[in-house]
Amino acid sequence: MDLDHARRVAVGAAEAAGALLRERATGVLGIRSKGRGDIVTDLDLASERLLLERIRAAFPGHRVVAEESGASGDPGAEWTWLVDPLDGTNNVAIGLPLYVVGLALCHGGLAQLGVVHDPVGGRTWSAVRGGGAYGPQGRLPSPRHRADRHGPVLAWTQGHAVARDDPAVRALKAALDVRARRVLQLWAPLLGWVMLARGDIDAVVGYHAEAVDLPGGLLIAQEAGLRVVGFDGKPFDGRTDLPADRRDFVAAHPDLTDDLLGLVTTVLR
Known part of the structure; x- marks a missing residue:
């Protein structure tokens, strides 16, 4: 595979x-509910159609798992694409220009390629496993750890199926709010990953994260030099076969990861 x-x-x-x-x-958007606070618009569907046409034309033997239309292609295929045609749909629906397009190519359940494109800024980030992460200005340098007496700036992401009154979520978010200078809830997880890779924020904490928008963004952050661990402290690679209740992680600069992981484990103990 090239x-x-x-x-x-x-x-x-x-x-x-x-x-x-x-x-x-x-413009005017056609919007319908997908349940649990999630929505889909005509834009999601149009973007997904375009992406699927491009991928199928170039790689007809690959399997594809898309956010809106689900899985297609040979289920036994060696390579699988993950397609998030519009990460940040809820933002677009309220007129907030904060959204991205995400693609990942996986082999054996592990992302080998990740791409995130920001349509508003016209910027693209990508990574190939073992080959570093790249942005508009070339290869991304390893982000520096910025010690701040007011705490880190981090992004929080959780799966759509997580209940609003989930006690673990409420406890974790309360603890992070105290520890961090700012906790961002972007409604666009892939954007959080590239902000982490660029060094704009210090960490991403995920709880029962969604599967389609996880592997590609995680790979970009890892290839930029960030450390990602599960709540159990073990390396976390965002494999596609992980169940939702094991898609929990802390991603940060290596000098900050253990501190945030200690906070998480203390809360969940």
Whole structure:
């Protein structure tokens, strides 16, 4: 598998979908509920159609798992694409220009390629496993650990199926609010991953995270030099076969990870 070729295809597809989203995002949206506070719009579906056409044309033997249409292609295929056509749908629905397009290519359940495109800023980030993470200005340097007496800035993400009154979530978020300078809830997890990879924020904490938008963003952060561990303290790689209740993690600069993990484990003990 030529991953550099796959990256070029994925970047081109994500940027084409981004152009479509940017053009239509300020228009009238057809919106319907998917349940549990999640929604889908006509934009999600149009972007997904474009991405699927590009991927299937370039890689007809690959399996595809898309956010809206689910799985297609040979279930026994060696390679699987994960497609998030519009990460941040709820933001778009309220007129907040905070959304991205995400793609990941997995082998054996592990992401080998990740691409995130920001249509609003016209910027793209990508990574191939073992090859580093790249942004608009080239290879991303390892983010520096910024010690701040007011605490880190971090992003929180959780799965759509998590109940609003989940006691673990309430306890974790309360503890993080005390420990952190700011806790961001972006409604666009992939955006949180690239902000972490760029060094804009210090950490991402996830609880029962969604599967489609996890592996690609996680790979970009890892390839930029960030450490990602599960709540059990073991390395976390976001494999696609993990059940939702095992998609819990702390991602941060290596100098900060143990501190945040200690906070999490203390709360959940």
